[in-house]
Amino acid sequence: MQYGLVHVAAGDLLRAEIASGSENGRRAREYMEQGQLVPDEIVVMMVKERLLQPDSKEKGWLLDGYPRSSSQAIALKELGFKPDLFILLEVPEEILVERVVGRRLDPITGKIYHLKYSRPETQEIVSRLTQRFDDTEEKVKLRLNTHHQNVEAVLSMYEDITIKVDGSVNKEDVFTQIDGALTQLLDKRQATSESLAA
Ligand code: AMP
Numbered sequence: 703m704q705y706g707l708v709h710v711a712a713g714d715l716l717r718a719e720i721a722s723g724s725e726n727g728r729r730a731r732e733y734m735e736q737g738q739l740v741p742d743e744i745v746v747m748m749v750k751e752r753l754l755q756p757d758s759k760e761k762g763w764l765l766d767g768y769p770r771s772s773s774q775a776i777a778l779k780e781l782g783f784k785p786d787l788f789i790l791l792e793v794p795e796e797i798l799v800e801r802v803v804g805r806r807l808d809p810i811t812g813k814i815y816h817l818k819y820s821r822p823e824t825q826e827i828v829s830r831l832t833q834r835f836d837d838t839e840e841k842v843k844l845r846l847n848t849h850h851q852n853v854e855a856v857l858s859m860y861e862d863i864t865i866k867v868d869g870s871v872n873k874e875d876v877f878t879q880i881d882g883a884l885t886q887l888l889d890k891r892q893a894t895s896e897s898l899a900a
Contacts, residue, residue, distance in 0.1 A: 799842050
């Protein structure tokens with residue numbers, strides 16, 4: 703990944719837990735099927751363990767899909783993890799639903815495609831694509847309801863470090879916006895450390 707950060711996605715950790723066949727995975731799936739938040743005692747522990755791995759500590763991390771509630775944000779803070787930036791991706795709901803419903807995964811390479819916006823390179827890949835069990839129109843609506851119930855409480859905890867990004871444009875243009883904000887942050891940090899060293 704550009705910037706060398708470790709991508710820690712709460713949903714990916716949960717799907718790996720389901721695939722492992724554990725009791726926590728079985729419990730998590732029941733909530734995920736309803737588009738609800740998986741209980742904190744499962745999610746917080748998994749995210750904490752991942753962030754404590756040597757690669758996350760060394761390289762830094764990009765936390766994706768966490769925190770999704772104020773209690774998760776508080777837990778993160780209490781564990782001593784302090785984000786530098788909070789990226790709020792704003793996407794109109796009809797675009798969001800279309801992106802989710804057309805999303806497919808190549809189980810061999812792990813690459814994510816979209817049937818309309820990011821077509822697989824070969825027919826061979828097309829034939830092996832899989833879909834997440836919660837990427838249906840019905841389930842995404844449930845997930846959006848959960849999001850609306852929690853988003854304000856989460857945002858209020860990160861007001862001072864939030865940047866808003868227009869997520870409705872294509873992925874290259876979304877990246878340009880995020881890249882600009884990260885470059886600015888890194889420049890500022892470099893300037894501070896130089897002035898401290900002077
Ligand atoms: P995602 O892969 O981010 O779309 O998440 C898929 C599903 O996993 C969500 O609908 C939730 O059921 C569950 N999930 C992901 N992240 C969290 C989280 N931080 N807290 C609770 N549940 C989560």
